[in-house]
Amino acid sequence: MEKTHYIVALVEDRPGVMQRVSGLLRKRNFNIDSISVGATEIPGISRITMTVRGDRVVLEQVMKQLNKLIEVVKVSELNPKESVVRELALIKVSVKSADARAEVVQYANIFRGRIVDVAKRSMVVEITGDEDKVNAFIELMRSYGIKEIARTGKTIMARGTKTVAVREQ
Amino acid sequence: MRMTGAQAIVEALRREGVEVIFGIPGGASIPLYDVLYDSDIRHILTRHEQGAAHAADGYARALGRAGVCSATSGPGATNLTTGIATAYMDSSPVVAFTGQVATPFIGRDAFQETDVIGITMPITKHNFQIRSVAEIPEVIKKAFHIAQTGRPGPVLVDLPKDMQEGEAEVEFPEKVEIVGYKPTYEGHPRQVKAAARAILEASRPVILAGGGVIISGASQELRELAELIMAPVVTTLMGKGSFPESHPLALGVLGMHGRKAANYAVTDADLLIAIGTRFSDRSTGMVSCFAPEARVIHIDIDPAEIGKNVRADIPVVGDARRVLRQLIDVLREMLRRAKTEQWVEKVQRWKKEFNPRMDYDDVPLKPQRIIKEIMDFLGEDDIVTTEVGQCQMWAHHYLGRTKPRTFISSGGLGTMGFGFPAAMGAKVARPEAKVIDIAGDGSFLMNIQELATVVENEINVVVAVFDNRYLGMVRQWQELFYDRRYSAVGLGETPDFVRVAQAFGAFGTAVERPGEIRDALREAFDAGKPAVIDFLIDRECNIFPMVPPGRCLKDIIE
Numbered sequence: 001m002e003k004t005h006y007i008v009a010l011v012e013d014r015p016g017v018m019q020r021v022s023g024l025l026r027k028r029n030f031n032i033d034s035i036s037v038g039a040t041e042i043p044g045i046s047r048i049t050m051t052v053r054g055d056r057v058v059l060e061q062v063m064k065q066l067n068k069l070i071e072v073v074k075v076s077e078l079n080p081k082e083s084v085v086r087e088l089a090l091i092k093v094s095v096k097s098a099d100a101r102a103e104v105v106q107y108a109n110i111f112r113g114r115i116v117d118v119a120k121r122s123m124v125v126e127i128t129g130d131e132d133k134v135n136a137f138i139e140l141m142r143s144y145g146i147k148e149i150a151r152t153g154k155t156i157m158a159r160g161t162k163t164v165a166v167r168e169q
Numbered sequence: 170m171r172m173t174g175a176q177a178i179v180e181a182l183r184r185e186g187v188e189v190i191f192g193i194p195g196g197a198s199i200p201l202y203d204v205l206y207d208s209d210i211r212h213i214l215t216r217h218e219q220g221a222a223h224a225a226d227g228y229a230r231a232l233g234r235a236g237v238c239s240a241t242s243g244p245g246a247t248n249l250t251t252g253i254a255t256a257y258m259d260s261s262p263v264v265a266f267t268g269q270v271a272t273p274f275i276g277r278d279a280f281q282e283t284d285v286i287g288i289t290m291p292i293t294k295h296n297f298q299i300r301s302v303a304e305i306p307e308v309i310k311k312a313f314h315i316a317q318t319g320r321p322g323p324v325l326v327d328l329p330k331d332m333q334e335g336e337a338e339v340e341f342p343e344k345v346e347i348v349g350y351k352p353t354y355e356g357h358p359r360q361v362k363a364a365a366r367a368i369l370e371a372s373r374p375v376i377l378a379g380g381g382v383i384i385s386g387a388s389q390e391l392r393e394l395a396e397l398i399m400a401p402v403v404t405t406l407m408g409k410g411s412f413p414e415s416h417p418l419a420l421g422v423l424g425m426h427g428r429k430a431a432n433y434a435v436t437d438a439d440l441l442i443a444i445g446t447r448f449s450d451r452s453t454g455m456v457s458c459f460a461p462e463a464r465v466i467h468i469d470i471d472p473a474e475i476g477k478n479v480r481a482d483i484p485v486v487g488d489a490r491r492v493l494r495q496l497i498d499v500l501r502e503m504l505r506r507a508k509t510e511q512w513v514e515k516v517q518r519w520k521k522e523f524n525p526r527m528d529y530d531d532v533p534l535k536p537q538r539i540i541k542e543i544m545d546f547l548g549e550d551d552i553v554t555t556e557v558g559q560c561q562m563w564a565h566h567y568l569g570r571t572k573p574r575t576f577i578s579s580g581g582l583g584t585m586g587f588g589f590p591a592a593m594g595a596k597v598a599r600p601e602a603k604v605i606d607i608a609g610d611g612s613f614l615m616n617i618q619e620l621a622t623v624v625e626n627e628i629n630v631v632v633a634v635f636d637n638r639y640l641g642m643v644r645q646w647q648e649l650f651y652d653r654r655y656s657a658v659g660l661g662e663t664p665d666f667v668r669v670a671q672a673f674g675a676f677g678t679a680v681e682r683p684g685e686i687r688d689a690l691r692e693a694f695d696a697g698k699p700a701v702i703d704f705l706i707d708r709e710c711n712i713f714p715m716v717p718p719g720r721c722l723k724d725i726i727e
C-alpha cells in the first residue's frame with residue numbers, strides 16, 4: 001500500500017553528506033516529499049529527516065540503500081502516530097488596514113503562532129505544528145495576501161523514552 | 170613523522186602492499202609523481218585513463234585484491250569514470266586517485282578543475298577529498314578498507330595539489346574504525362537453519378551462483394554443498410568459474426544467452442539457492458516468471474540486494490563462504506540422503522540434449538569453433554577476459570571455465586573496451602598465466618591505444634578479435650526485432666588489425682580457416698610480445714540461444 005513514511009537518518013557531519021543522501025534517493029527513483037537536516041546531541045552527527053512515499057518494499061529499499069552509505073550511521077523509521085511531528089513556517093502577510101492587522105494577530109494567537117516582525121504594510125508570523133495545522137493557517141492567511149512563505153520541512157521524534165540516538169562512540 | 174602529502178600518499182600505498190599503479194600524470198598530480206619517481210611501486214603508464222581504470226579492475230578481479238589507478242584533475246578524472254562505473258557495477262575493489270586543483274582554487278572553475286567528487290558519488294562505494302595533509306594516512310587506510318571489505322567496490326580519493334605539496338606531522342594508523350560501516354559476515358543461525366530445512370524439504374533444488382561466490386572465495390564450499398545435497402548448479406556471467414563447468418552437476422550459465430538446461434532447471438526448480446547474486450535482469454529474464462515454482466533462499470552480503478529484484482523467502486545476510494560453511498555444518502547433521510536423484514537425472518538429460526555444437530568447419534569461421542580451440546588451448550588457471558557484444562556472449566555461453574578468477578568480463582555495465590585493458594591488468598597480477606581477451610572488433614577499437622602500453626611494458630597478452638566488421642550485437646537485435654534495418658552498425662573495411670598490431674610493435678596475424686586457429690594461438694602466445702589475432706568470422710553469425718527481451722527464461726529460442 002502506498003503511504004508516507006517518516007525516515008530519520010543519523011549521519012556524519014561531513015561536506016557532501018546531504019548530496020550523498022539526496023543523490024541516492026534520486027538515483028534509485030524514490031519519491032521524497034520533504035527532507036531536512038540539523039544538528040543532534042552528539043557533536044559531528046547530524047540528523048536528516050525525510051518523508052518518502054511508497055509501499056513497504058520501497059520503504060525497505062530506501063532504508064537499506066541509505067544504510068549502505070558509509071557516512072550514514074543509523075537509519076530508523078518512525079510511526080507518526082506514536083511521534084511528535086513538527087514543521088516550522090515563516091509567513092509574510094500583507095496587512096493593508098488596522099483591521100487586517102488585528103485579525104492576523106488574533107489568528108496567530110489561536111494557532112499559537114508568534115508575530116516575529118512587524119512593518120508598515122506586512123507582518124511575519126512564525127507558526128509551528130504538524131503539516132495540517134501549518135496548512136490550515138496558511139489557508140487562512142491567503143485572503144490577506146501572502147507575500148512569502150518559508151517552511152523548514154518536517155522533523156519527527158518518538159514519544160516516550162524511545163530514541164533513535166546512537167551511543168557516543 | 171614529518172613529510173609532504175605526496176610522500177604520505179606513497180608511504181600509505183606502500184603500507185597497503187600496493188605493488189603497481191596504472192595511470193597518467195598531469196599538472197595536478199605532478200607532486201605525487203615526483204615521489205613515485207623514487208619509489209619501488211611500479212607505475213604503468215597507460216595511454217588513456219579509461220585503460221588505467223580497467224587495468225586496475227582487471228588486476229583486482231584476477232587477484233582479489235585492490236587495483237590502483239591514478240589520473241590528473243579535469244579530463245584525466247572524467248576519463249576514469251567509465252572504468253569506475255564498470256568496477257562499481259561488478260563490485261570490484263578499485264582505488265582511484267585523482268589530482269585536483271589546489272584548495273584555494275576549488276569552486277572557481279580553475280584550469281582543469283572538475284567536481285570529481287560530485288561526478289563519482291553515484292558510481293563509487295565511497296569517495297574522499299583530502300582536506301588536510303595530516304589526514305592522508307587515515308583516509309587512504311579507509312579507502313582500501315572500504316574498497317576491499319563487505320561488498321567490494323571502487324573508492325576514489327581526490328588529492329588537491331596543495332595537499333600533495335604541503336607538509337605535516339603524520340601518523341600511519343594500523344586500523345581504522347568507521348562508525349557507519351559494519352558489514353555482516355556471519356549468517357544468522359536461525360536463517361541458516363531455515364535454509365537447511367528448506368533444502369531438506371526440496372526435491373528439485375537448483376543452486377544459482379553469482380559473482381559473490383568468487384569474491385568471497387567460496388568455490389570449495391559451493392562444491393561441497395552441491396555434492397552434499399546433490400543439486401545442479403547454474404551460474405551467472407559474474408559467477409562463471411565459481412563452479413567447475415566440467416562438473417557433472419554443472420549446467421553452465423543461465424540468462425538471456427544462457428544454456429537451455431540452466432534456464433529450464435531454474436524454471437522447474439522447487440527451491441532456488443541463490444548465492445552472491447543481485448538477480449540482474451540479464452540473468453532472470455522477466456521476473457514474474459522467474460523460478461515460478463521455487464522457494465528462494467538468497468545468501469548475500471549486501472542486505473539491500475535481498476528483495477530488490479526477486480522476492481526472497483529465506484534471506485541470509487552474510488559472506489558467502491562463511492554462510493555456506495555454516496549451512497554445510499548444519500546440513501551434515503540433519504541430512505540422511507539426498508532425494509534429488511530423479512531431478513538430477515532429468516537435468517542431465519537436458520544437459521545432454523542441449524549440449525551446444527562447436528565443431529564447425531566453415532569458412533568464414535564460426536565463432537563457436539574459435540572458442541572451442543581457445544578452450545582446448547588454455548589451461549585451467551589461465552585467464553580469459555572479454556569485451557562486450559556477441560563476442561562476450563559467445564565466450565559466456567560456450568567457453569567453459571573451471572576455476573574462479575579466470576573469467577573476467579564487464580557484466581553489469583557492459584563496457585565495450587573493457588576486455589583489453591582488463592587483460593593487461595590481469596596479466597600484471599598473474600604474470601605466469603596466459604591471458605587472452607575475447608574481443609569484438611568494435612570493442613577493441615575503443616581502447617586499442619593500450620597496445621602501446623602492453624608493448625612498452627612487455628605485458629604479453631593476446632587479443633583474439635572476432636572480426637565481423639559489425640557492432641554485431643546491435644546488428645543482431647536489429648535483425649531480430651527491427652526488421653533488419655541495420656542502422657549505424659557497419660564498421661567498414663578498415664583498419665587492418667594485423668598491420669595496426671605490427672605498427673604498435675605487437676605480433677599480428679589473421680586467421681581465415683579453422684585448421685589455422687590452433688597454430689595461430691600457439692604463435693601468438695609464443696611471440697615473446699603482445700599479440701593480436703584477427704579472426705575473420707561469419708559476419709552475420711548470431712548468438713543463440715536467446716531469451717527475447719521481456720520474456721521468460723523458459724522461452725529461450727534457437
Ligand SMILES: Cc1ncc(C[n+]2csc(CCOP(=O)(O)OP(=O)(O)O)c2C)c(N)n1
Pocket residue numbers: 556557558559560561583584585586608609610611612613635637639640641642643
Ligand atoms: C561503451 C559502449 N558503447 C556502446 C555499447 C552498446 N553495444 C553493446 S554491444 C555493441 C556492439 C559491440 O561490437 P563488437 O565489439 O564488434 O562486438 P560484436 O557484437 O560484433 O561481437 C554495442 C555498440 C556498449 N555496450 N558499450
Ligand SMILES: [Mg+2]
Pocket residue numbers: 558609610611635636637638639640641
Ligand atoms: Mg564486431
